[in-house]
Amino acid sequence: MGAKLGSEKLGSLYSGGEVRKRREWRGVKDTLYDYSCWLKTMGVLTKFMTHPDNIKGFLRYRWMSNYLAVPMMIDRHTAGLRGTHLKIAHTEYDLIAMDAASFLTTLFRADKNCGNDQELSKKIVILDENAMQTIMAGFPNLKIASWELASVYIGGLLRGEGVTHYLDVIQEMGMPGDVCPMPAAESGVVIDDDMPVYGACAVQCNTTCDGSLMGNGIQARRFAENGIPVFQIAAPLRHTEDGVQEYAAQEIRNAIKFIEDNTGEKWDWDAYWTNIRRFNEETRHRVGWMEMSRTDYPQVIGANLALYAETTYMAVSGRVQAFVDADRKITKLAEKAFRKKEKVCKEYRHRAIVWGVQAQYYTDFLPWLQNCWGILPLVDMLSLVYLDQLSENDKEQMPYDLARLYEEMVMRNHTHGGYEVLLDDLWRYCRYFNADMVILWEHISCKALDGMHGMFEERARENGVRLVWVNHDLMDPRVVPRQSLRDDVNRYMRTVMREEPVDPSLEIIDDGKSW
Numbered sequence: 001m002g003a004k005l006g007s008e009k010l011g012s013l014y015s016g017g018e019v020r021k022r023r024e025w026r027g028v029k030d031t032l033y034d035y036s037c038w039l040k041t042m043g044v045l046t047k048f049m050t051h052p053d054n055i056k057g058f059l060r061y062r063w064m065s066n067y068l069a070v071p072m073m074i075d076r077h078t079a080g081l082r083g084t085h086l087k088i089a090h091t092e093y094d095l096i097a098m099d100a101a102s103f104l105t106t107l108f109r110a111d112k113n114c115g116n117d118q119e120l121s122k123k124i125v126i127l128d129e130n131a132m133q134t135i136m137a138g139f140p141n142l143k144i145a146s147w148e149l150a151s152v153y154i155g156g157l158l159r160g161e162g163v164t165h166y167l168d169v170i171q172e173m174g175m176p177g178d179v180c181p182m183p184a185a186e187s188g189v190v191i192d193d194d195m196p197v198y199g200a201c202a203v204q205c206n207t208t209c210d211g212s213l214m215g216n217g218i219q220a221r222r223f224a225e226n227g228i229p230v231f232q233i234a235a236p237l238r239h240t241e242d243g244v245q246e247y248a249a250q251e252i253r254n255a256i257k258f259i260e261d262n263t264g265e266k267w268d269w270d271a272y273w274t275n276i277r278r279f280n281e282e283t284r285h286r287v288g289w290m291e292m293s294r295t296d297y298p299q300v301i302g303a304n305l306a307l308y309a310e311t312t313y314m315a316v317s318g319r320v321q322a323f324v325d326a327d328r329k330i331t332k333l334a335e336k337a338f339r340k341k342e343k344v345c346k347e348y349r350h351r352a353i354v355w356g357v358q359a360q361y362y363t364d365f366l367p368w369l370q371n372c373w374g375i376l377p378l379v380d381m382l383s384l385v386y387l388d389q390l391s392e393n394d395k396e397q398m399p400y401d402l403a404r405l406y407e408e409m410v411m412r413n414h415t416h417g418g419y420e421v422l423l424d425d426l427w428r429y430c431r432y433f434n435a436d437m438v439i440l441w442e443h444i445s446c447k448a449l450d451g452m453h454g455m456f457e458e459r460a461r462e463n464g465v466r467l468v469w470v471n472h473d474l475m476d477p478r479v480v481p482r483q484s485l486r487d488d489v490n491r492y493m494r495t496v497m498r499e500e501p502v503d504p505s506l507e508i509i510d511d512g513k514s515w
Contacts, residue, residue, distance in 0.1 A: 001082075002080060003026060003028075003029065003030060004082075004344040005080070005082055005343060005345060006080070006289065006345070006346025006347070006371075006503065008024055008025060008026070009503060009505040010024070010079055010080055010371055010505060010506055011504075011505025011506040011507075011508075012505055013461050014509050014510060014511055015332075017152070022080065022441075023035065023038075023075075024075075024080075024087070024232075026081075026082055026320070027082070030082050030083065030086055031248045033086065033087070034078065034086060034090070036092055037074075037090045038071055038074075038075075038413055039247045040094060041070060041071050041074060041094060041097055043072060043097055043213045044097055044101050045070060045071075045101070046051055046102070047066075047173035048101045048103075048105065048277035050189065051105055052115075053105070053108040053109045053111075053114045053115035053269075054104065054105060054108050054114075056106035056108065056113070056114040056115070056491035057104070057107075057111065057113075057114045060095050060113050060114060061150070061151070061194050061196070062165060062192075062498075063150070063151040063155045063162065063163070063166075063194060065315060066154070066155040066156075066158045066159040066162040066489060067104075067154075067158060069159045070097055071160040072281075073093075073157065073158050074090075074093045074094070074097070075283065076364040076367070077089060077093060077120075077303050077307070077363070077364050078090065078093070078369060079190070079364065079367050079368075079371060080346075080367065080370070080371040081344070081393065083337075083342065084333050084334075084336060084337040084342055085299070085304075085337065085342070087120050087333055088299070088300060088304060088330050088333050088334065089304050090360050091326050091329055091330055091333070092304060092307070092308040092326065093307075093308075093332065095100075095322060095323065095326050095343065095472060096307070096308070096311055097320075099130060099311075099320065099323075099337050103145065103149075103150070103151070103229055104142055104150060105200065106120070106124070106136055106145055106151060107147065107196055108122055110145065110196040110199070111196040111197060111198045112198060112226075113196065113197060114194075116431075119157045119196070120143075120198075121198040121199060121200065121294045122263070123141065123142050123143055123197045123200065123263070124142070124143045124144070124145050124198055124200060125139070125142055125143070125144055125193060125199065125200065125201055125202070125203060125259055125263065125447070126144075126145065126146060126147065126149065126201070126202035126203070126223075126228070126255070127144055127146050127202075127203055127279065128197040128203070128204050128205050128207060128216070129146050129149040129152065129186075130205065130207040130212070130314070130332065130409065130410065130411050130412070131146075131204070131205045131207070131233075131314070131317065131406075131409070132174055132313075132314055132402070132405045132409045132410070133314060133315055133317040133367075134275070134276075134279060134317040134318065134402055134405055135203070135252065135255060135256065135259075135402055135406075136259075136317075136319070137271065137272045137276060137279070137317065137318060137319060138256070138267040138268050138271055138275075139259065139263070139265050139267065139268065139271070140268055140271040140273035141265055142259070142263055143263055145198065145380030146315075147189075147195055147196045147201070148189075148219075149315065149367065150161075150196075151186075151194065151195070151293055152166070152182065152185045152186050152189060152475075153182075153263065153360070154315075155200065156185070156360040156475040157307075157360060157363060160361035160362065160477045160482065161255045161361070161476075161477060161478075162361075163181070163185040163188070163475050163476075164188050164475075164476060164477075164478060165188070165192075165372075165413075166184075166185045166186075166187075166192060167181055167184055167185055167190055167475070167476055167497040168188070169188040169192045169482025170184050170185070170191055170326070171184075171189035171419060173191055175187065178444075178445055179211050179214070179362050179445060180209060180212070180443075180445045180446060180474060181445060181473060181474045181475035181476045182211070182212070182215075182312050182474060182475060183211040183214060183216075183362070184211065185213070185221065185475055186218075186220045187219075187362045188217045190218050190219055190222050191218075195219075195222060197226050200228075200262050200263045201228060201230070201231070201259065201262035202219075202220075202223050202228055202229070202230045202231070203230075203231050203232075203233065203255055203258070203259065203265065204219070204220065204230060204231070204232045204233065204488065205232070205233040205235060205406060205409075206232065206233070206234050206237075206385070207409075207411060207412060208274065209415075209446070210501075211445075212421060215305070216232065220232070229258075229262055231254070231255055231258040231259075233255050233406060234251060234253070235240070235248060235249050235251065235406040235407050235412075236407060237416045237417070238416070238417060238418065239404075239407030239408060239413070239416060239417045240417045240418060240420070240421065243401065244394075244398060245404075248403035248404075248406070248407060249399035249400045249401065249402075249403045250399070250401045251397050251406075252399040252403050254405070256399075256427035268316045269395065272398070273392055275317070275318040275319055276318060276392055277318070277392055278318035278319075278321065278323075278324050278389050279317055279318030280389045280390055280392065281318075281324055281327065281440045282312050282313075282316075282318060282323065282324060282327055283389065284389075284491025285327040285328070285330070285384070286305075286309055286313075286327075286387070287332050287387055288331060289305065289330075289334060290305075290379055290383075290433075292334060292338055293378040293379055293433055294432065294433055295338075295433060295496065296348075296396065297334075297337075297338055297341050297342070297343070297392075298344070298376060298378055299334035299337050299338055299344070299506060300334050301370075301376060301377055301378050301379070302344075302367060302369070302370060302376075302377040302380075303352075303363050303364060303365075303366040303367055304364035305379065305380070306354075306363070306366065306380045306383055307363060307384070307426070308356070309383040309385075310382060310383075310410055311323075312327070312350060312358075313385055313409075313410065314409060314410050317423050328379070332494045342445050343377075344370060344376070345371055345502075346371075346374070346502055346503075347372040347374040347376065348374055348376055348504045349373065349374035349375065349499070349502075350373075350374065350376065350434065350436055350437045350466070351377060351378055351434060351435045351437065352369070352375050352376060352378060352434055352435055352436075352437040352438060352439050353379060353380075353426065353429050353430055353437075353439070354366065354377045354379070354380035354381065354434060354438075354439045354441070355381045355426050355438055355440050355441065356381070356413075356440050356441030356442065356443065356446075357381075357411065357441055357443045357505045358380065358382065358441055358444060358472075359441065359443075359470075359473075359474060359480075359485060360474050360475045361472075361474075361477045361482070362472070362477070362482045362485055364472075365482075365485055365486075366380075368486065368506060369439065369489065369504055371502070371506055372501050372502060372503050372506035372507060373489065373493055373499070373501055373502060374425070374488075374491075375437065375489075377434060377439065378433050379429070379433060379511055380410065380456065381414050382410045383415070384412055384413075384425075384429065385408055385409065385413050386404055386405055386408040386413065390405075398509065419452065419455070422452065423452060423455055423459060426438065426456075426459075427459060427463045427465070430463060430465050436465060436466060437465065437466040437467075438465055438466070438467050438468065439468050439470060439489075440456060440467060440468065440469050440471065440507050442446075442469050442472070443468055443472060443473065443474050444469045444471055444472070444473050444479070444480070445474065446474075447471055453469075462515070466496070466497070468488065468489055468492045469488060470485065470488045470489065471485070471488060472485055481511075482511055483509065485512070486507070486508070486509070488505075490505055490508075492508055
């Protein structure tokens with residue numbers, strides 16, 4: 001055990017079904033750094049719980065118990081990392097934890113069931129958890145607080161079983177069990193009366209599938225019961241076609257006017273340009289990290305790219321300077337590590353593109369890939385979003401830019417637009433990143449991807465790319481346990497590739513009591 005990559009048998013940390021026997025030993029320097037970051041995170045949680053409204057929220061909402069797992073979640077996603085890459089990961093996850101604490105404090109202060117600050121509530125616009133928050137870039141005096149993000153998305157991310165109660169609730173009401181667990185869980189929160197009540201208005205989007213539209217309908221009815229007006233952005237599904245862009249831009253104009261009418265605020269162009277400049281810089285940093293991943297020494301990959309990119313692209317969207325500062329720090333660290341040819345894990349065997357919708361209850365599956373089998377998850381489908389620069393001075397172009405972001409937001413840009421963006425783009429990215437393997441998530445409740453199973457198999461053979469299917473059910477680990485995800489890879493690597501794991505202790509993990 002020590003500072004050297006791979007010196008710790010990571011599976012031994014979870015033996016006996018314990019949550020974690022001890023902290024990972026990374027050598028004196030890295031262990032002290034990791035432990036100091038852990039203490040800072042505990043400080044954030046402690047400070048959060050000193051606020052009376054937050055205590056009320058913790059006692060009022062079942063889903064708040066998931067936030068006890070924040071330190072464990074960060075530990076899972078930094079497993080095996082050393083030196084520069086450990087610093088990159090903590091720069092990302094620690095900032096996300098701080099931002100989430102601030103966001104929840106605002107939510108509970110405005111919530112009728114907790115702080116009941118009506119003046120603050122009138123300044124809040126509720127957005128979908130899958131919606132681009134750039135539409136708020138021109139409203140500097142307004143706040144965003146997505147209860148879906150707080151209760152379902154983050155809850156499932158922090159704790160594997162975090163939303164299963166709400167899935168049971170909605171199925172007891174008659175919803176079929178094969179509906180996507182994300183909109184089903186959100187609907188379960190509404191039915192179980194665990195939806196915070198606040199906000200001047202709400203803006204929804206026809207995100208990804210019929211299940212999401214169903215969930216939006218249930219939520220809109222509850223919003224109406226509480227006197228909260230709702231606007232639904234109908235972004236075009238065939239977003240690759242030029243003919244739909246005028247309609248898409250008009251939807252953005254209508255949404256902005258809806259927000260103005262219901263909050264009394266007016267669009268501020270100076271604030272918008274400032275936010276978009278930050279958003280563009282965040283995009284440039286992300287593109288730079290991906291360019292490094294084309295080389296033999298990738299630096300920002302896997303879950304450390306995926307989760308952070310989702311946060312900066314959709315949830316932050318240039319509105320918070322701290323994330324731009326973090327991006328600059330990450331780029332500086334990554335460039336330093338690149339020049340020194342530092343590795344993320346002990347052994348590099350395969351370069352993989354991760355495609356499809358990830359298992360929300362097992363996002364640390366990607367660190368497991370690199371630590372157990374030496375499979376580098378270079379980039380994932382959800383990070384390959386709109387990567388061009390937005391206009392920073394053209395008022396006429398603004399609605400078209402924001403429309404494009406809505407059309408190509410996470411969970412949408414490769415699941416809509418025709419089979420070309422889902423099927424053809426994959427092999428183009430394989431060539432671009434020099435990948436010899438694809439880890440293809442198969443979400444068993446996602447009908448669109450399942451229907452193209454055979455086409456993926458055929459194209460993989462044509463392109464000479466190894467294709468590994470990994471089955472999951474997004475937010476319900478009772479249907480497909482985490483070990484089953486690992487077994488999908490274990491079987492392929494042993495039977496097809498005839499390889500032995502880099503770290504055999506990780507091949508089978510007793511994570512029954514794990515967060």
